[in-house]
Amino acid sequence: MAEGNCAKCSRYLLIVFNFLFWVCGGGLLGIGLWLRFDNDIYKKLEDTVQLELDLPSDVIFPAAYALIAAGGFIFLTGFCGCCGAIRESFCMLGVYITCLIIVILAELAAGIYLAIQRADLEDMFHTHLLSEVRNYTIDNNSSMDYIQKQ
DSSP, X not given: OOOOHHXXXXXXXXXXXXXXXXXXXXXXXXXXXXXXXXXXXXXXXXXXXXXXXXXXXXXXXXXXXXHHHHHHHHHHHHHHHHHHHHHTOHHHHHHHHHHHHHHHHHHXXXXXXXXXXXXXXXXXXXXHHHHHHHHOOOTTOHHHHHHHHO
């Protein structure tokens, strides 16, 4: 396939960036699998989540599954983009473009949802923030005393 300098440059940039995405996706996938299947880290995270973050320990496994799903998707997308550009495979580049279209549509759907639910989300964050500020106490903190009186 005959290429000009700009086409070669864009091809090499596609290879480099998708290789980085592939490595990052593999990292996320590895971290998610590690969180899901290592009992020692689960016990440490359970204590941290319950005591320091004040969250139920039920969030560890869904977070691990979310990391596995996101890492697997990014891994597949980066692999298809990188190898498709190296081998000039239309099939792999087609899968890559399909994955990118899915990401764009998901972002568009999330943006529309947030625009529709904006008022409810603002109220939820406002009430949660006010309750956290009112319940936050440190001795001899005059600025917190002023905020709590408001």
